[in-house]
Amino acid sequence: MAEVTYPADLKYHPEHDWARVEGDVATFGITAYAEDQLGEVVFFDPPEVGTQVTKDESYAELESVKAVSDVIAPLSGEIVEVNEALAAEPEKVNEDPYGDGWLVRVRLSDPAELDALLEPPAYEELLAQES
Amino acid sequence: MQPSPSPAATRSLKRTALYDRHVAADARLVPFAGWEMPVQYGGIREEHMAVRTSAGIFDVSHMGQIETSGPDAEAFLQRILSNDVARMVPGGAQYSLLCREDGGVLDDLFTYRLDVDRFLTVTNAANHERDFAWMAEHAASFEVTLTDRLRDYAMLAVQGPHARTIVEGLAAQALPVRMRTAVLSIAGVPGVLVCGTGYTGEDGVELLADPGQAIEIWDAVVSAGALPAGLGARDTLRMEACFHLYGQDLSEQRNPIEAGLGWCCKEDTGFIGSEAVARARAAGTGELLAAFVLDDRGIPRPGNPVVEGGVVTSGTLSPSLGVGIGMAYVPAALAVPGARLRIDVRGKTRKATVKSKPLYSKES
Secondary structure (H helix, E strand, C coil), X not given: CCCCCCCCCCEEECCCEEEEEECCEEEEEECHHHHHHHCCEEEXXXXXXXXXXXXXXXXXEEEECCCXXXXXXXXXXXXXXXXXXXXXXXXXXXXXXXXXXXXXXXXECCHHHHHXXXXXXXXXXHHHHHC | CCCCCCHHHHCCCECCCCHHHHHHCCCEEEEECCEEEEEECCCHHHHHHHHHHCCEEEECCCCEEEEEECCCHHHHHHHHECCCHHHCCCCEEEEEEEECCCCCEEEEEEEEEEECCEEEEEXXXXXXHHHHHHHHHCCCCCCXXXXXXXXXXXXXXXXXXXXXXXXXXXXXXXXXXXXXEEEEEECCEEEEEEECCCCCCCCEEEXXXXXXXXXXXXXXXXXXXXXXXXXXXXXXXXXXXXXXXXXXXXXXXXXCCCCCCHHHCCHHHCCCCHHHHHHHHHHCCCEEEEEEEECCCCCCCCCCEECCCCEEEEEEECCCCCCEEEEEEEEHHHCCCCCEEEEEECCEEEEEEEECCCCCCCCC
């Protein structure tokens, strides 16, 4: 399990997803809270490059031994890259959720959506309310 | 993602005698059949592999017990249970089903013969009250006493290739062999019912003990090297061994023959449901429960439709085999090793091959 931290350079979605925005492309992943709740990730079936994703909607599934969880897009756009390494090592999602455990890269269609995402303190406040 | 149950949702849940140990071990506790139970400690795969290669200890105190005693105890259970109860000697154990008249399965049960006229039947937590009511309803013409013993026993399963050695080191005498029981002193706790049974496909024992002293046994077994394992690993282990889970692979809508449990039904004993089971056995059933391995990537889950007909009732990623495995009711002609299936896993068609049971064994 990764150390539970919420890096300052990421934006957070209330469904426990993060986005790292670099120009008009963002990397998506799930937060340390999410990977801990899910347990050991054993399967990630990535969407295809070119697929359109919509903010607040599911774009993929992550599976633990016990359960399947939808992964929610924090922002809208078109998938330009998927993390192929997770096919062989899905546990990277647990071990390094903000690094090697990234899920997809997306060319953003509406950068204004960024305003709706949370900074780390707001996200941590939300976690405190949920637990 | 999956939110934790709110405090309000967990307030009414029952706790086992080992609850404080689970909390101290940082277990993930979940509601299960009215109980707050550990689904995992460190991780399901680690716990699973400990049981396959060394030893694990499970708290299964949510399981119920019903004691049947009296001069007609054997005759009554012979009427209620699908197996031939008369063949069980004192100190013996037997798996059987509780059936309705139409053969629908009400529960699957282990029964231990404590004495000539005294038996202890272990129920599934979700079915315990219904089982007791069913037994009481059918006991009127028999000279028997039925006692709900759920609160009188904590139940621990110690399983794995090292399980017997570990428990033997804490016992005053030799342990009972497979499918036999003995009342022994374990870790200084007297009067523990030790049973050579389990639900993992590994050797091991199940221990039924006074809840007030269960912690002493738990601590001693853990100190001797067994890893605490939760219901998550219990589920993946039983799936590899192709043991049925009531509510998934067994239900009132399925009879024992289609579930592949004809071997524990002895129709000549005249048990409730025996006529329906005899008819199903003679005529065959349209579907049969088959074990399969996924040829593609992916993980089958209960409820996934089988394209050729039928439905997945159990599915997981097998920690031992590293592939998706499961059990499904499929057309009888396809319930043969080597048959090809397609499984609709949430809209994606995955290829699978029917395998002989169990899916995992020491020899494989």
